[in-house]
Amino acid sequence: MAASENVRVILRVRPQTSKESERGEDEVIRCISDQSIQVYDPTQPRGGRASTALAYQFEQCFGPTCMQEELFSRCGVKGLLDHVLDGYSATVIAYGPTGSGKTFSVAGKPDSIVRNGTGDATDGLVIRSIESLFDKIRERQRDGLQFKVRTSCVEIHNDAVIDLLRSSRKQRGSETLPVKFDTARGSFFVQDLSYGKCPSEEEILRLYMKSLRNRSVAAHEMNRDSSRSHALFTVYVDSMVKQESGHIVTRHGKMTFVDLAGSERLKDSKSEGSTLRETGSINRSLFTLGKVISSLCDRKKVKVPFRDSKLTQLLMDSIGGSSMTLMIACVSPSSGHINESMRTLDYANKAKNIKNKPVVLLDPEQNMVEALKKEIEALRAENRALKNALSSGDVESARQLAMSAPEEFFKRYSSSERQQSAPRPATQSSLPTVIEHRSASTGRLRAGRQEEEEEAKFAGRKTRDVFLPHVQVRQRSPPSSPEPSRPTKSAWEDAARSSAGRPRALQHERIVRPPSKTRGTRRGGGGG
Structure with a gap:
């Protein structure tokens, strides 16, 4: 999976309604290919001339003759389902003005689904995706994989979040749920949300139809079945x-x-009345969504107003986050809706420039384990590079390279083959040696410890801050010789000066420090 990918945008142009045809409205939006459309000037006779048309390009463009099955097959939802089974998050957003075909594309005909169930040619993306998802699950179960499926559904009505699997239309307003921010995941979530277990596709379809019955719908002059809320139906797949x-x-x-x-x-x-209030809330939340889209497309580092509405809070992961997102922009072809259609096309054209960074969703503990594995591997490579540099014989130049160009340093010294093939530096004898590390910042001496302690010490530093310490080498007396007398301070300094030109090697024995002169007398002493 790529490190980042753009939001994918497709366009669907619905057919003209009988009322629009009776009013003599022209078709000013036409699909000229599978990836492009043209918008004609409605002030010109019969939709204007091609020379004055505006052109838009999207990943896929579906004209008025597009059927539901064709939309499902070509829009890319099937590929998103495969990624969901692999542990990714995916989102399908239907965006557009009222009456443009959003609910029909996503759900189909809700009234028909509630009365007659599924299996009709008008079934939308949700029903077809559920059936395809369980087919894919059964295929993977043959390979020994196990899956658990859950679902949830909420609506945002007048900027209040309502659980459609728990609340009916009569209970609306009394059971609103708060939206909280998860600092660990860096996204918002609905607190106390209910989840329905779905061992079969029949159960998840039953819950989906329940959510359709509980959703807010009202009629007005532009749409007799206008959705008065934003609905988010989520299917969770644990593999x-x-x-x-x-x-x-x-x-x-x-x-x-x-x-x-x-x-x-x-x-x-x-x-009028409650519908008027709903219209104001809908327009405000969509205006905030438009600001979020514009901010994410702005090259300047501006603050993205995700917190300004419940809708943008819950879409934070889908727009500019870690989800794979498909936007379906729905428009009317008629000249009577040209202003709303142009606004939708402009936002859709901006949205395709938004970049998401999809990641596999794991448990927090497993996320930590995977992160620690990567860190351990990086630290091992760092430790190999440091050992290779110490055994190269030119420690000072390696230290300077590590401080000035860390990437070049690790490129030169991280090869395990170099460590194996590099000849051991010649020493005056084969006796074990002891090294002292002189801190570059304080100049204090620190005795060399066991190899594990050395690795832990090097592992504690970041890659970009790595530096090679100054190294001084002193030979120990052979084990067979009599135990030497404790060296004096002058003998210690002579040994340190004489070792300046010797090759350096990493050993694990503790250094013997010179005796220090006793200053003063103990308290209470000083007399015979």
Whole structure:
């Protein structure tokens, strides 16, 4: 998986409605290829001329004749499902003005689903994705993998988060859930959210239909089945993978389908009462979402206003975060909706420049284990480079290289083959030696310890801060010789000066320090 990838954006142009045709509205948005559309000037006769048209390019463009099955096959959702089973997070966002076909693309016809169930040609991406997901799970289970599936569904109604699996329409407003920030994961979550266990696709479809029944819907002049809230339906897939060591690693993939409420103009929708309040809340949250998209596309390091609405808080991971995101921009082809359609096209054109960094979702403990493994490997390479540098015979130049160009230092000295093939430096005798490390910052002497202590000491330093200490070597007396008398301070200094030109080697014995002169007398002493 690449380190980062752009948000993928596709466009769907719905067919004209009978009312739009009766009013004589022209089709001003036309798909000219599978990846591009043209928007014609509605002030020109019959949609204007090609020379005055604006062109937009997206990953896929679907015209008014596109069927639901074709959308599912070509939009890229199937590939996202494979990544979800591998432990990644994926998001599908339907974006556009009211009545542009967002809910139809994501869910199909909710009333028909609630009454007749699934299996119709109008089934949307959610139902088709659930069926495909369980087919893929059954295929992987044949290889010995284990999966657990859960689901949740919330709606954001008047900037309040409501659990659609627990609250009915009559209970709405009395059971709103708070949104909290998880510092460990760096994203927002809904506190006290309920999750439904889904051992089969029948159970998850039952819960999905329950959420459709509980969602807020109202009629107005522009849409008789207008969604009055943003809905987020999430499928969680926990996969258990047994590694070669026998340790079981659990990956937590998830797939979120976001059906946004559509932006509205009050003079067109003629909303009143509670519907008027809902329209204001919807437009404010979508305006904040637009600011987030614009901020993420701005090259200047500006603050992204994720915290300004509940919607952008819950989409923080999907837009500019660690999720793989597919945006479906839905528009009307009619000239009567050209302003809303152009606004949608502009935001969709910006969104495709947003970069996400997908990562595999693991347990916090397993995340720490994986991070520690990488750190251990890096420290081992660092330790090998330091040992190779010490045995190279030119410690001073290696030390200067480590301080000035750490990357070049590790490139030169990190090869294990170099360590094995490098000849041992010639010494005056084969007797074991002891090294002293002189701190570059304080100049104090520190005795050499066991190899494990040396490795721990080097491992405690960051790669960019690595430096080679000054090294002085002194030979010990042979074990067979009589125990030498304790050296005087002058003898110690002579030995240190005479060892300045000798080759340096790493040994593990503790140094024998010279005796220090006793200064003063003990308290209470001084007399016979």
